[in-house]
Each structure stands twice: as C-alpha cells, then as structure tokens.
Amino acid sequence: MATTVEPILDNTLDDPDHRSPLVLGDMDYADVTDKVCSIWEADKSPKVWWLVLIMAISMLMMLGGCIGHLLMKGVGVWGNNNPAYWGWPIVNFVFWVGIGHAGTLISAILFLFRQNWRTSINRAAEAMTIFAVICAGTFPGIHIGRVWVFYWLFPVPSEHLAMWPNFRSPLLWDVFAVSTYFTVSLLFWYMGMVPDIATYRDRAKSKIRKLVYGLLSLGWTGSARGWHRYEAAYVILAALATPLVLSVHTIVSFDFAVSQVPGWHTTIFPPYFVAGAIFSGFAMVVTLLVPARKIYGLQNLITIRHLENMNKIIMATGLMVGTAYGIEFFISWYSGVAPERFAFYNRAFGNYWWAYWIMVTCNVFIPQLFWFKFFRTNTIAMVVICIFVNVGMWFERFVITVTSLCRDFLPSSWHYFHPTEIDIMMFIGSFGLFTTLFLLFCRFLPIIAISEVKSILPIKGKDH
Amino acid sequence: MTEKQNQEMEDQKLLGLLAQFEDPVSLVHACNEARESGYNKIDAFSPFPVHGIDPALGIPRTILPFFVLIIGLTGCAVGLGMQYYANAGDWSDLFPGYNFMISGKPFFSLPANIPVTFEVVVLSSAIATFLGMWALNRLPRLANPLHRISRFKRVTNDKFFLLVETKDPKFSREETESQLNQWGASVIEEVHEDLTDQQLPSWLQLVGLMTALILLIPPVLIFRAEGMTNRKPRLHVIPDMDWQEKYKTQTLAPNLGDEKHPVFLFVDGRAMQEPIPGTIARGNLYTDSEYYRGIKSGTESFATLQSAGARTGLQDDASQDKSGQDKPDQDPTADEKPAEPAEPDWVTQFPPNVNVDQALLERGQQRFNIYCSACHGYAGNGDGLVNARAMALAASGQATWTTAKSLNDPEIIKNPVGRIFDTISNGRGTMGPYKSQIPVEDRWAIVAYVRALQGTGLQPVTVTQADEETVEK
Numbered sequence: 001m002a003t004t005v006e007p008i009l010d011n012t013l014d015d016p017d018h019r020s021p022l023v024l025g026d027m028d029y030a031d032v033t034d035k036v037c038s039i040w041e042a043d044k045s046p047k048v049w050w051l052v053l054i055m056a057i058s059m060l061m062m063l064g065g066c067i068g069h070l071l072m073k074g075v076g077v078w079g080n081n082n083p084a085y086w087g088w089p090i091v092n093f094v095f096w097v098g099i100g101h102a103g104t105l106i107s108a109i110l111f112l113f114r115q116n117w118r119t120s121i122n123r124a125a126e127a128m129t130i131f132a133v134i135c136a137g138t139f140p141g142i143h144i145g146r147v148w149v150f151y152w153l154f155p156v157p158s159e160h161l162a163m164w165p166n167f168r169s170p171l172l173w174d175v176f177a178v179s180t181y182f183t184v185s186l187l188f189w190y191m192g193m194v195p196d197i198a199t200y201r202d203r204a205k206s207k208i209r210k211l212v213y214g215l216l217s218l219g220w221t222g223s224a225r226g227w228h229r230y231e232a233a234y235v236i237l238a239a240l241a242t243p244l245v246l247s248v249h250t251i252v253s254f255d256f257a258v259s260q261v262p263g264w265h266t267t268i269f270p271p272y273f274v275a276g277a278i279f280s281g282f283a284m285v286v287t288l289l290v291p292a293r294k295i296y297g298l299q300n301l302i303t304i305r306h307l308e309n310m311n312k313i314i315m316a317t318g319l320m321v322g323t324a325y326g327i328e329f330f331i332s333w334y335s336g337v338a339p340e341r342f343a344f345y346n347r348a349f350g351n352y353w354w355a356y357w358i359m360v361t362c363n364v365f366i367p368q369l370f371w372f373k374f375f376r377t378n379t380i381a382m383v384v385i386c387i388f389v390n391v392g393m394w395f396e397r398f399v400i401t402v403t404s405l406c407r408d409f410l411p412s413s414w415h416y417f418h419p420t421e422i423d424i425m426m427f428i429g430s431f432g433l434f435t436t437l438f439l440l441f442c443r444f445l446p447i448i449a450i451s452e453v454k455s456i457l458p459i460k461g462k463d464h
Numbered sequence: 465m466t467e468k469q470n471q472e473m474e475d476q477k478l479l480g481l482l483a484q485f486e487d488p489v490s491l492v493h494a495c496n497e498a499r500e501s502g503y504n505k506i507d508a509f510s511p512f513p514v515h516g517i518d519p520a521l522g523i524p525r526t527i528l529p530f531f532v533l534i535i536g537l538t539g540c541a542v543g544l545g546m547q548y549y550a551n552a553g554d555w556s557d558l559f560p561g562y563n564f565m566i567s568g569k570p571f572f573s574l575p576a577n578i579p580v581t582f583e584v585v586v587l588s589s590a591i592a593t594f595l596g597m598w599a600l601n602r603l604p605r606l607a608n609p610l611h612r613i614s615r616f617k618r619v620t621n622d623k624f625f626l627l628v629e630t631k632d633p634k635f636s637r638e639e640t641e642s643q644l645n646q647w648g649a650s651v652i653e654e655v656h657e658d659l660t661d662q663q664l665p666s667w668l669q670l671v672g673l674m675t676a677l678i679l680l681i682p683p684v685l686i687f688r689a690e691g692m693t694n695r696k697p698r699l700h701v702i703p704d705m706d707w708q709e710k711y712k713t714q715t716l717a718p719n720l721g722d723e724k725h726p727v728f729l730f731v732d733g734r735a736m737q738e739p740i741p742g743t744i745a746r747g748n749l750y751t752d753s754e755y756y757r758g759i760k761s762g763t764e765s766f767a768t769l770q771s772a773g774a775r776t777g778l779q780d781d782a783s784q785d786k787s788g789q790d791k792p793d794q795d796p797t798a799d800e801k802p803a804e805p806a807e808p809d810w811v812t813q814f815p816p817n818v819n820v821d822q823a824l825l826e827r828g829q830q831r832f833n834i835y836c837s838a839c840h841g842y843a844g845n846g847d848g849l850v851n852a853r854a855m856a857l858a859a860s861g862q863a864t865w866t867t868a869k870s871l872n873d874p875e876i877i878k879n880p881v882g883r884i885f886d887t888i889s890n891g892r893g894t895m896g897p898y899k900s901q902i903p904v905e906d907r908w909a910i911v912a913y914v915r916a917l918q919g920t921g922l923q924p925v926t927v928t929q930a931d932e933e934t935v936e937k
Binding site: 028029030033146148149155162163164165166167168170172173176177180183184187188191195198199201202203211214215218219220221222223224225226227228229230231232233236237240241243244247251254450451452454455459 | 487488489495507508509510511512513514517518521523526528529532546547550551561562564566569573576577579580582583584586587589590591593594596597598600601603604605606607608610611617618619620621622665668701702704
C-alpha cells in the first residue's frame, strides 16, 4: 500500500467528520488492561513514587504529632482567638472539602450528561474526592475540643448529655452533609472499582493478592445480568450524587451565610462556593494526573484532550468565581448597609489586602491564560496555573473567614490574626495525609476505570 | 493437569458448556441465536457492559429502582421523624427529646429541617442501591465453578463468554456444542461442579475463630461486671476537668516552699480567708432587714423568713391539693385554711432610708399603675381589667379565680407597711411574688402609694340606672 493511515497524535482538534478518539495509540481491550495493570504488576515502583511517599509519610507523621499535641494541650495551640475563633482549621476544612467536589462532578454529573471523556479520569478523581474528604473531616473533627466525645455530633441517645443535637444549626447540617458525602462517594468509588478489582484478581500471581483482591471483588464474573443491575445502580448512584455534591458545599457555605457577620451573611454564598469547589477540585485533578500519566506512561489513556477539557472547566468556573467576587462588592454597595460596605472595603483595602489580592490574582487573572490553546495543552504550563488556582482558593477561604471575623461588630475586639507553628504544620501535614493515600491508591488499585474505558473503544467485530 | 485431577473432574457433575467469543458483536449474535433456538438458562459474560445484550438474552428490567425508591421514602420519613422527635418531642421518659428554644422560633420548622432530611434520603438511598444491587446479583459469592476455568480469567480482560447450563431443558451435550460452534464460538469448555471451592483456607478459618473469640471478651467482662458489686470508684477514662488543682474550703493551704522555709499562699496558712472588710459575699446583701424584708431586725430567725418567703399562691394551692388528697375525710374547712405561720414582727413605719415625699409617691403611682392596677384597679378597689375578665370567665365556669383584694378593705388597711411590702415581694394567696420584677426602692414607693390610696378612701364607681339613662339620651 502506498499510503498508510497516520496514527492520530493530536486529538484536541474537533473534526466535524468524526468524533475525536478518546484513547490513542490504537489500543485494544487487552492493551488497556495490560497498561493499567502494569502499574500494579511492576516489581518495583518508580523511584519518584518512593521519594514522594517518604516525604508524604514524614508529613503525615508531623500531622499525627500535631494532633497528639493538640489533644494534650487543647485548641489553644492554634492561632484561633478572640475575635477570630475560626482560623486555619475551618479554612483548611473548606479548602479540602471543596477539592473533593471535582471527583463527584466527573463521576456523576459528567456521567449523566454522557460525557465519555470522563472514563479515563473518573477513578483517580473519585479517589481524590475520598482522600480530600478525609483530610477535610480531620479539621472540624479535632476542632471540637473534646475529641473523645465526638459522637455527640450525631443524634445518639446519651444519658450523660441528656439532650439531642440542634437540627436547625448549619454546623449540624455539615456533620450530616460531609458524612453522607464521604459514605456515598466511598460506595460509588468502590462499586465502580469492583469489575476492575476482578481484573486484578484474575491476574494476581501471589497468594495474598489472590485472597485480598478475591475478597474485594466479591466474586464478580461480569455476567450480563450482573452488568444490567450494576449499570442501573450506577445511574441511580450518579443521580443521587449529583444533588448531593451540590448540597454539600451549599451547606458548607451555610456555616457562614446563616450567621450575621458582615461579609458572610449573603445569599450568593451557596452557588459561589459550589463553583469555587469545582474550580479548585479540577485544578487538583490536573495537578495529580499530569505527573501520574507521565510517570506511569498513560498518555494514550489520559490524553491531552482530557486535560484540555478539564482546563476549559477550570476557566469556566474561574470566571463564575470572579463574577461572584464582583457581585459581592456590588451588593454590599447596593445594600446601603454600612457594616456590609465596610466589610468589603476592608477585604480589598484593609489589613488583609495582600491576601485578597493574592486570591484575585490566582483565581481571576491567572486562569485567563487558558483562553490560549498553548496553555490548555502544555502540561507544565497547566500544572503551574492549577497550583496557582489552588493557592488562590485557599486564600479565598482565608479571606472570607479571617477578614470578616477580625473586623466584626465590636471594634474594641478587632484584632489581627496570627497562625501558630502548629497551624502551619497541620496544614502541611494534611497534604502528607492526602498524598500518602493517593500514592498507595496508585500502587494498589486501578487508577483508570478499565472496564469503562473498554466500553468507549471502537467495537472491532466481524460486522463492522 | 495430572491424571488424578482429570479423573476427579470427570466424576463431578457437569454444570454447563462455556463458549468463548472474541468480540462483543459475535457474543450478542450468539445470544440472539441461542434465545431464538429456545434456550433460556443462558448467561453471557463480558469485560464491560455490552450494548444490546439485554434484549438478546431477554433480561427483564431490574426492580432495583423501586426498591431504592421505597427505602428513600422511608429515609425521608425517618429523617423528618428523627428531627421532630429530637427537637420538638418531649413525651418519652426513657430518651426524651430536647426542646431547643432558639430566638423564640418554633421547635419544628420545616425549612430548617430540610438539609438533614435530604442528606438522610440520599444516604439511605445510596446504601440501598449499593446493597440492593449486590443482593440482586447474589453477590458476594466466595466460590464459583467458573473461576476454576483458567480460560475464564480472560473475561475481565478481553474475551467474551456464553454459558449454557445443563439445567436448560433444551441442553444436550453434543447438540449444544455443535450449535455453539455454529454460532461462532472459538473455544468450548465444560463447567464442572467443584466442592473444594466451597471452603475457606484453614488458616483463615483459624484467624476468624480467634477474632470471634477475642471479640467475645469485652461483652463477657461487661456481663460479669453487671452482677458484681465493687467498692472501688468506677473507671474514669476522660477526666473532663472533674479534678482540678485548687484549694478547697476548710483546708490548710499546702506548703509551697520547703520544710525549713515554709511558703504559704496566705500568711495564716489557711486556704480559706475572711472576707475583705467592706465587701459583701454573694447572697448576703440583705442584712438591712427593715429595708429589704419589711421585718424589724433581730426579731426573727432565718427559717421563719424562708417559710414566709415561700408563702406564694402556687405553693398554697399545691399544699392544699396534697392535704386534700391525703385526708379526704377531714372537714373541708380545715383544708381551706391551713395553719397560718406566726406573723413576723412587721415594721410599722417606713425604714429610715425611704424618704416619703412627692417624688416617691409619683414613682409609686407610676409603678402601681404598671404592675398592680391590672388586678387591683387604678384606685386599688380590686376591680382591675384582668380581675373583671377573670370573674366573667369564672362566672361561666371557664376559669377559677380568687377575687383580687380591694386595698380599701378595712382588713387590709390594718396591715402594717412591712406586711404590704412583704406581700408585694413574696406574694400572698394566689398573688405571685414581684420581687424579681420590681426593685426594692420601687416596692417601697408602691407601698407609699398604696397607703396614700387607702387614705383617700375612694370607693368603686357604680353605674346607677340614672346614669345609664343619661348615656342613652
């Protein structure tokens, strides 16, 4: 033959003639299985994995030490003090729980919209959700002071307390929202993973692996009846997770919005928080997947097109967040309420002007680079931008929490918030917890949904 | 495979024929053919859900969504009920609800209870979906004869399988095999029953048994402790500030220095100190008996004062009810008039620090009109609006009411000022105490005003027939 069909290398172009392929390199079913399983079947993990794992575990140990110190000494070891009773622990909580949202968005909302490009990234994103929610739950969990009576958060009959939780408090809604979110995300993630764990089971060589993956795969055979019910369950879980993910950050924003503090008491908070959560979550997915695909050679499965799509979502949600910043200022002026006006003037030009402008730069200005295709498709550029986005989103929560509290109704208690070393070490430690879990996940569980990717491969049958 | 194993396989019961296909299209084709040929005990196996396999195998729609709907609705009811019970229900003694009064809002208001209800619905539905799906699939299943076939391991990778069970009425070893070949199967294998699969490894059984035994220890210990008495204090795992490093009353202050040079927090070495001169301890402010109690100082013990202070209407009622129940045979008049406590020595003059002048009387009038006139009337004749309304209700049997006293009653006029002050402070009969609402100086002002009212001797204005006629004209 004189001409051969050139393999498609750039799938970011949209050709109206045919759909751009989502899996490159002309991979068939066995290639997909082999590629994903190679991470787990390799005798040795890459050196980078070990290096990062050692760093992450040391950070995790630091977190454990800080929590121990906190339990012995009490919450006074943090910088939280009158009037800023909510300091870094709440900032970190909102930051982490927001990051989790991208995973559910990819696995549930994009599934309901039949966005097939989600198949390569949903597993890792869901895992990220779960690990982020674990990090998030740690902070309010240790913020309650007497951790040993944490169960008072839940409506358990208690002779000692002789009372029930107040079901009209947004803080209690938070308990329900975050614990439901964690449970549902875990079920969704595990259920989605069972067919792939069955793949691991069928390829396992060692006895321990056979046993562990055999138990975890629950005897999955891939029978047509099994798949039928499995798909029904998947749709139901996606339909449940979609309103759930929107409710979680809405309720988190109620923690602020239901209070009376100027700068918090606004109705824009729920949509603005949800947009911000998806914004930061996608940035985190990109930050994690770009190195992962490079280290494990998954470029044909997690293609540039996947990354570009995520960058487009980051830009869209970034614009929403930017609009919300503007609307907040307009409403505070339009309300004519002096404390409201002061709160927002103080945010931008008060003591914490530096935090505010870091936030605006990272969240509004820098993501505008994604208007250019170069930045959407260059892996290094996108990771840099995404790290800026996450820095900006952390500062957004800091600005909301600290600037409003430090300039509350009583000028005599106005104060400048200072974090302590424990605050800083705990925040760094939470990244250790997150990274450790994610690295172990990469090594021991399928980071790409093998069966889902196979279902979007072009069918090569006799009739086609 | 050794000869012996082969022989074992042959001996075991044949369960069905497993045909392998290379791609999803030929699998769907074969399924269609099999169903049309009349097979119904067939199942297909694939690495991913194959499009079009449900109609090809004739799989009915799963009932999972209805199951989830029912559980979700139950979750909704449970979520709402839990909140109603916990925050608005206070009827059970065992685990009573706790009515939170927050800013005077209703105990149960639906908008505030929607977030938790929603989360409970989602949580219960998600768990129902997850567990329901596995239950309908008859999973988890630890042993499956299909997993004994090494070729079948490719089902989670890249191969597609069709199983025709021997239970199928159309099944026949040779004919089915030739049909499967005809429909495009690349390989056909027999599936045999294997009983050895049904067992867990023996070490795992041991571990399970040991775990179960260890888990039994705590409940056994708790059960044992239930039937035992113990003089030792109970275990106090979390101190919760129950023990504090502080000096207790009636103790010596510990020596902070060494034995030769003792250092005490206080020079006298005691933990407890006399009050600093000029200060008054909490609750000891009312030493000026005439002013604060209306009783001449030094004439009455504290206990008598207590009983005088407790002489409110409500407690009178309660003691009457109780004595009435205990002694039903007694003369009812004896119950109505319980033995009056000995009257203390009331002051008959205003205390020296109450300066009776025009300003005090005006203050007293103002306070009287606010607090007293509702029942006793503006002129003190016992014809206030509350009294009038209550009398009207009492007349029609809708309420019980003791008429407010007329302050111009000769019996009342005889009372010394101290007793009037005490009545305002602590109540009397059905009248409640006002000492928490009215400060001492204002109570004396009211006493002064009451004395002034009694001095006027004003009588209630009665509407005569002549007056009514004047009004009508």
